[in-house]
Amino acid sequence: MRRPFLVANWKMQKGRAAALAFARAFLPRLADDLETEVAIAPPFVALDALGRALAGSPVALAAQNVHPESQGAFTGEIAPAMLVEAGCSYAIVGHSERRVLFGEQSAFVADKVAALLAHDIAPIVCVGESLEAREAGRSFEVIGAQLEESLATLPPARAAVLVMAYEPRWAIGTGRTATPGQAQEVHAMIRARLVERFGAAGDAIRIQYGGSVKPDNVAALLAEPDIDGALVGGASLEPESFAALLQQSGGPR
Ligand code: PEP
16 A cells, blocks of 8 residues: 655745744644645755754655765765754655756766665655657656666665655646646556566555646546655645645545
């Protein structure tokens, strides 16, 4: 059974004060018997304060990125142990904005996965194709390669902690969502690769969809058999809208 999992990716939005204001408005809206797992990934500078505000609540803390080295001359970077200290249970790696805007390659993502595992932080590994690749009929080829290379360091014995996210680049922040059928087709391919690679453990790995997920489309997406949650940007920024997403996301599957 895969418990649905929603992650708020705030990107470069909300510093400490805004993150705390969100927590104050959002936490009272949560049902006592929350069936969906939920995490928030604020900017690094808000991790500590938000982590304290979320303590004792069912909401986990996630990082938006990590550097694979444990310390050293890496100006502007954050090490896995620092995320542990801030209280992170999850870290997003390989987000398309990292891949496209900062040139991150899948081999680097794989290094991050290894570093996170060594610190017991669960990686949320993002994959997704560009519009050009989709229109050229190369979606499976591109996503399959990203998956194989990004997971190269993940031993089968640790596969259970992995979360995958399929984020078609053409649907992120564009208001253009993949239809449930389009997303399921890719999720099924990812599922098949995970099972091929990790056996039965691959079947238990949650695969989130990301790309303009909103309260009015999340239920239809999560009704698909291999869509186990969502990585949400824009619609996670307001407490009302993220709470509405949670309400629409259903229970264990
Ligand atoms: C994202 O940040 O990963 C994302 C999917 O953004 P949005 O929901 O705004 O498309």
